[in-house]
Amino acid sequence: MLHLDARAESPAAGRAFVEQACRRAGVDAASCFDLKLAVDEACANIIAHGYRGRSGGSIRIACASDEDSVRVTIVDRGRAFAPADLPAADVTSDWKERPLGGLGWHLIRQSVDEIDYEPDPAGGNRLTLVKRSRK
Amino acid sequence: MTEIRTEVVDRGHVTVLRVVGSVDGATAPALVAAFRGAVAEGRIRIVGDFSGVDYTSSAGLRALLETVKETRQRGGDLRLASVQPDVRRVLDLAGFTGILKLYGDVEEAVASFPETPA
Numbered sequence: 589m590l591h592l593d594a595r596a597e598s599p600a601a602g603r604a605f606v607e608q609a610c611r612r613a614g615v616d617a618a619s620c621f622d623l624k625l626a627v628d629e630a631c632a633n634i635i636a637h638g639y640r641g642r643s644g645g646s647i648r649i650a651c652a653s654d655e656d657s658v659r660v661t662i663v664d665r666g667r668a669f670a671p672a673d674l675p676a677a678d679v680t681s682d683w684k685e686r687p688l689g690g691l692g693w694h695l696i697r698q699s700v701d702e703i704d705y706e707p708d709p710a711g712g713n714r715l716t717l718v719k720r721s722r723k
Numbered sequence: 724m725t726e727i728r729t730e731v732v733d734r735g736h737v738t739v740l741r742v743v744g745s746v747d748g749a750t751a752p753a754l755v756a757a758f759r760g761a762v763a764e765g766r767i768r769i770v771g772d773f774s775g776v777d778y779t780s781s782a783g784l785r786a787l788l789e790t791v792k793e794t795r796q797r798g799g800d801l802r803l804a805s806v807q808p809d810v811r812r813v814l815d816l817a818g819f820t821g822i823l824k825l826y827g828d829v830e831e832a833v834a835s836f837p838e839t840p841a
Binding site for chain 1: 745747748749778780781782784785788789791792795809812813816817818821822
């Protein structure tokens with residue numbers, strides 16, 4: 589279990605934590621990269637949106653693995669959010685029309701195999717990301 | 724803690740911005756500042772040398788798209804050279820390879836800009 593303060597520097601520690609878990613589980617490098625990207629984006633969203641205007645926020649990350657997948661659970665106490673309600677990202681229009689930002693959840697959806705979200709009964713959010721190894 | 728370093732190299736009519744490090748929410752502001760600084764100096768034909776960039780999150784994509792818009796609106800462009808496979812993966816996932824011009828190395832990217840821009 590990794591405990592992080594909700595600060596801009598924290599996603600890098602989250603990535604390093606996931607990398608260690610992937611190495612222990614023997615996950616291939618490409619799958620590990622995708623999972624790190626998803627965890628980075630999830631943490632960045634929690635920091636930017638979940639804890640916006642609040643100090644002292646925390647993020648807890650846990651990793652579990654079986655023979656062919658790694659499961660990362662991210663728990664925060666920030667504002668509740670519902671990933672299913674987020675609009676689809678624009679990834680096709682030309683450079684003039686392409687909006688700045690709004691790609692974080694798109695990258696999460698693209699880079700993991702399963703996403704489970706539930707609001708935490710104690711307040712906050714519990715997000716589970718599953719990546720299956722390609723080995 | 725991750726950091727990035729940026730270095731501007733003048734190549735005549737083209738500016739090469741060499742970037743080294745991992746680009747995420749913590750480090751992207753330094754990349755944004757470097758790109759904005761170059762554009763503010765009138766450097767609108769920019770090659771981003773990404774040979775030393777091992778990672779980018781959406782924060783880096785935002786910096787790239789902002790610079791593409793700023794340079795192209797002024798008649799220039801931002802083009803990337805030596806993009807590493809992991810970073811290329813993020814560009815692909817985000818649909819950025821359809822709007823950004825990528826080159827195998829810096830020389831090729833510099834040569835892609837005409838000597839006498841319109």
